[in-house]
Ligand SMILES: [Zn+2]
C-alpha cells in the first residue's frame with residue numbers, strides 16, 4: 647500500500663496569487679487555495695517527496711512529516727525546487743538527504759544553492775544532500791520500492807515524471823512519446839498537470855490533459871499544477887468525465 651498526499655496542487659505562483667482580485671483567488675473554498683505542487687509518498691516507515699518548492703516547509707509542518715527519506719525532482723524550475731534549504735531540520739536529525747534527479751537539475755541546484763553542495767569550507771548549519779543521478783531514464787530504488795522515470799517535455803525542457811507501484815505522477819508536461827506512455831498505460835492512479843482552459847506553450851491545458859487521460863486509460867486521474875484561470879474547483883469538477891478529478895491540497899489516496 648502506497649499513501650499519496652497532495653501537498654500542493656497550484657501552478658508556479660500558487661492560488662491565491664499575491665495581490666490578485668481574480669474571483670478564484672478571492673474564493674473562500676479551501677479547495678481553491680493551492681500551494682506549489684508536491685506529493686508525499688508514504689509506506690511502512692518511508693516518506694519520499696516529489697519536488698520541494700517554496701511551500702515545502704509549510705507542507706512538512708502541515709502534515710507532521712518528521713522523517714524524510716529522499717526527494718525526487720521532476721525538473722529545476724523554482725516552483726519545484728526553491729524549498730530545498732528547508733531540508734535542514736531533516737538533515738540535522740538524519741544526515742545527508744538523498745536526492746534523485748537528472749544531471750541538468752543537479753547542475754542548476756549547484757549553481758543556485760552552492761553552499762548545499764560545497765565539499766569543503768562548509769558553512770556550519772548548511773544542509774547537505776546525497777546526490778543520486780537519474781541515468782539513462784533507468785528505474786532506481788527508493789527505500790524498498792522502485793521508481794520508474796517517465797521522460798516528457800515541458801516545451802523544450804526535459805522533465806521526469808515517476809511511476810511507483812500503480813501510481814504515476816507527471817507534472818509540467820506538454821509533450822510525451824508513446825514509448826514513455828507505455829510505461830504508465832492502465833495504471834490505477836495517474837496525476838498529471840492541467841493548467842487552464844487556454845493553451846500554454848509548456849503545459850497541458852485542460853483539453854490536452856483530458857486527451858492524455860484517454861490515451862493512458864488509468865482507473866482514476868487527478869489533475870494538478872492548476873492555475874486560477876482554470877476556474878473554481880467545484881465548477882470545473884462538475885464538468886469532468888467519470889473518474890477524472892481535480893486534485894486539491896491535503897487530498898490523500900491509498901493506492
Ligand atoms: Zn511548475
Ligand SMILES: [Zn+2]
Nearest residue numbers: 721723800818
Ligand atoms: Zn516548470
